[in-house]
Amino acid sequence: MALLRGWEGAIAAALVIFLGVLLFGFSSALWSVVLSYGYGLRPVSLNELREYSPDAVALMDTLPWSWWQPRPQLRCIITTAPLIFSYGRWQRRVVVSEGLLRTATSEELAALLAVELAQLRQGLNTLMAPLVLALQCPYAVYDRLSRWGDRWAPPYGQGWGRRWGAITLYACCALLSQGSYLVFRGLEMLLFWTNQLRQYYSDRQGAAMAGNPNTLVLAWLRLMHATAQTVSTQGSIGGALESLRLLLPLNPTQAALWGDQPLDWGAIARWDGDHPLRHWFRCTSSHRPLGLRLRALMSYSRRWQLPCLLLVSPQPLPPLQRGWLQLTPLWGAIAGGLLALLLSGIGHFAVRVGRVGAALWWLTDWQTLGLGLSSIGVGLGLFLRINAYYPPLGDRPEPATxxxxxxxxxxxxxxxxxxxxxxxxxxxxxxxxxxxxxxxxxxxxxxxxxxxxxxxxxxxxxxxxxxxxxxxxxxxxxxxxxxxxxxxxxxxxxxxxxxxKQTQQWGAPYWAVGVATLWVLYGLITILGWL
Missing domain, CATH: 2.40.50.140 (Nucleic acid-binding proteins)
Incomplete structure (x- = not known):
């Protein structure tokens, strides 16, 4: 609170307010600048859109528009990756890629457009779009420094002066670029829950606008297949899909995995919707689980008396046998915290007894005990599940799909x-x-x-x-x-x-042991007061 007093606090508050107004008040203009500079943003007329999807143009013509619900403008970015997203409150934009225009059918493109229009009309992008715009800063630093640092990558020449200079530049670029990437992913994770909630509302409204939930499912399947082709060609999902992940209909990494092989969607829906630890898994999911979204769309089809494209009805599952083992680090942290409270109570009681319990004065610091014992509990929990995580591979594991x-x-x-x-x-x-x-x-x-x-x-x-x-x-x-x-x-x-004729051995089990050991050592050092 001391930082909020005086001129320093006033300047900091004014700076935060200015950045907030700039980000949320002018996000549409800033988005246009970012997309024009990075991806060649260009306008798309209704006549051009009609060549790809007459159904999309008909959908926009049937919706009522007013000063409170202004008609969005269409934009296109130059990339083969399939993507579509929207942003803006008053200056609304729906952005599609050339790759999506060329791969999706007329009905599929109209269904994807319906979801984006639903988000704009309900204001679901009012918060998400400016925050994702802010995420473009650390991602741009990661991308630019990575490309610049590759110029100084090994192998190096024989000159010592040039070698050490190149090593220094390469190390600095590597440290800053990967640090920026970790900042990008960490900030992105803070928006996961908001993004999942946004998709919960937009899927239903978009399906209602499209008129048939099955068309939206087909559009998602088309997106998956096109994303898988992008990964096969580029070696990754690409910068556009990765940096704009939270605004896209599907998680591009998951879409690439699901995209080019036959899958049992019923099993995927059961894992996403009925698994006892499904809420725990959703903490690391950028989008609402696809199985839940498919199940919701099929329920809309039944309610609207339409045929169901997929069979993803909920089914009872047997009890989970090893769920406790999956969460042993959490149980270890909780046990460590409870033990710290118990020992702290003993310490306070011993100090009040008098000189006899004075030797236990160090137990009264419950914060240090809690941090140390919880860290030890996390480490021991990681140790307990290492054997389950890394079973013997055997002589020759069988191929699988x-x-x-x-x-x-x-x-x-x-x-x-x-x-x-x-x-x-x-x-x-x-x-x-x-x-x-x-x-x-x-x-x-x-x-x-x-x-x-x-x-x-x-x-x-x-x-x-x-x-x-x-x-x-x-x-x-x-x-x-x-x-x-x-x-x-x-x-x-x-x-x-x-x-x-090369064979590479990888050390994932050793790193798991090392991470668990570091947790235990950190807890011991904290308790001993060496930090």
């Missing part, structure tokens, strides 16, 4: 299924993939998202940039553990490249 692995409606991330996959490695090279966030495997059955950890952890692409350049677009054989989550991934144990 994503549809087979997603069939279990009670699957947990710790239900690690050993898998063996063979396909083409799709990856972005350089600092844009500095934390291994864009590693995909294109197999005959579809795309898989990979997670790899070496002695440097997830930052191995920064230390060994040449490795990704050598393996990009080459055939690799991957063995690892499949993890079921909102975004299913494969944690890699080994991969082999027959073309280069």
């Amino acid at each position: 994503l549809g087979q692995l997603l069939h279990r409606s009670l699957a947990l991330p710790l239900d690690s299924t050993p898998v063996r996959l063979e396909g083409r490695l799709c990856a972005v090279t350089g600092l844009r993939n500095g934390l291994g966030q864009h590693l995909w495997l294109q197999t005959a059955n579809g795309l898989w998202l990979l997670r790899c950890y070496k002695s440097w952890g997830a930052a191995w692409p920064i230390v060994q940039p040449q490795l990704l350049k050598q393996l990009q677009n080459r055939s690799v054989v991957v063995e690892g553990w499949f993890r079921r989550g909102t975004i299913p991934t494969v944690e890699v144990a080994t991969w082999q490249c027959p073309d280069l």
